Amino acid sequence: MAASSGKEWRPHGCIVSAERDNRAPRNFFREEEAQIIPLGDMSLFVSILDHGGFSAAAKALGLTPSAVSKAVTRLEQRLGVRLLERTTRRIAPTPEGAAYAESLRRILDDLDKAEAAVVEGRGRP
Template identity: 60%
Template sequence: MRDTNRLQEMDVFLAVVDEGSFSAAALTRRMTPSAVSKMMTRLEQRLGVTLMRRTTRRISITDEGQAFARSARGILDALDQAEREVGCGPVAGTVRIATSSAYANHILAPILPALLSAHPDLEIELLIGDGLIDMGGQPVDLGIRAGPLPDSTMRARSLGVSEIVAVRAPQGPVGPLGFAYARRDPIWREAGARLRATDGNTLAALARHGNGTARVGRFLVRDELATGRLQVVPDAPVAREEFHVVYLGKAAALPARVSSVVEYLVREGRVDG
């Protein structure tokens, strides 16, 4: 009889390969570093080869380990594909989404109840921040990104195009508010901003309280514009910014928990909806 833990051993070993350490792999698989280390020791003993060399600072994968990783990845990808083809892949487990405060508050928050209700065994973790996250080095399944996508290793699905408008409180000052870090797209560059913040949601709040003029996505100030708490600055240039949900790897190889969230976001999580 085959050991029923072999698939788990492969999965954990690939996590060690991808993350570069037992502690990082343990975080992604919700295990302790000690449990990961013991499982890898058992795997090497059963195979009779050294898959990785451990030092106090890093783990390096041997040639045998690299070969086993390629085979294991193919086996797990084939299993995921087989389960999807017969419709029995479970939508269960945790999906970690790196996203901005603006998208989380104004797009995700209203649509997540229906998603979680449809999949009782699904859990969502939101990692909030406007800065880019290295998805290859972090326990992140999906990222929501605005603007250009220069990284060709990422797979992307469109979430629509956001209209970027300049807003301020009625009779508020015209002085610009800006981002406290450099953004790739020149539409966000505001010269002479005396008040800066690291996320668009905060910039919108600052504008609402009369601190100046902020350039923000229309979707995150829709309610304030409708109630008159903010107004679009007349004659200010309007820009557009694409949003995407991004992930590593091929769509056909995504676990059901992740692919289900991707499809839901593409359908319900558009910024121009």
């Protein structure tokens, strides 16, 4: 189906949901910029902070540490800012990373609430 602007029609959101700490990748299409907003990468970033590191987040999510690291690298490249300070012993969010994580937590919580409301209302006409 084509939109009146001549652009290919795409849904604004395509969400695959899983448990809060085992969130499956989510992506949203941002038409004005013709790009996918990587909610899966964003969820992984928050999980890294919540679990205290790449390996712990990877284990909790059933992913490899490499996949988790690549997700953060993609985010940092897309945003043009370093989100995490990495050493061999620990990771810590940069000031930008901490602010970003705070915003992401609110966004991801709002998505969870929206999905719960839809599921809750499913049985009603």
